[in-house]
Amino acid sequence: MPAMKDDDDRVFKALADPTRRFLLDRLFRRDGRTLTELESELEMTRFGVMKHLRVLEGAGLVVTRKSGREKLHFLNPVPIRLIHDRWIDKYTERRVSALVDLKTELEEGSA
Amino acid sequence: MPAMKDDDDRVFKALADPTRRFLLDRLFRRDGRTLTELESELEMTRFGVMKHLRVLEGAGLVVTRKSGREKLHFLNPVPIRLIHDRWIDKYTERRVSALVDLKTELEEGSA
DNA sequence: ATAATAGGTGACCATCTGGTCACCTGTCAA
């Protein structure tokens, strides 16, 4: 009878939605964006985007800072790294990252 | 109009469930387990566990091998690493992993 | 002051998802 619903539950739930992943992609490229700016890149009402950003913030994947009437959004990579460390130990990491990097190189080379 | 539903959609959906994460945890400790063995560690019917394993396999997080009437399950770390690489670049990785490792050490020290 | 702008809340509905069951197939041992 394991303790289901681990404390990272919010992180995984947050990542489960494609729109939220897209938002993280945008913030990965450049963060400090406002809700309105992010909204303009999505075919969705402001409310939908707001809801998604709230989920990301609740999961700690996005942190925010208020500046006047604007709210700036920043990507926080820590929870992502913790996911990684949960199922990839130091030994496996070396093998897997090498494998992935090689695969990426090959694909870029042929593209 | 971005292409929502990226090709990793199945991976993130698979990770969104606490039971499936628990299964990955068990396989991380030791893989090559059968459905029946995994089922015995969960308060759920065999069918529920089977459904979860199917999702994990469909996402490529678990790979299987048949052996007689048994089906053995193995953890595949590659999709996890790809999640990592999507939002953590080489430069950030050094800083974040150092930070996380430090935090882990401190917590283990005080525990 | 006041209008425009940026952000926020709670309710609501269509759809997806987790879990169970009745029932079926393939493999092993006595």
Added chain:
DNA sequence: TTGACAGGTGACCAGATGGTCACCTATTAT
């Protein structure tokens, strides 16, 4: 060869989730 065991399918139901809307607050510029 026949019973027990490991795995598998399709339908079904309760609850969670994504997205929208009507409506509200706070900050800025004229």
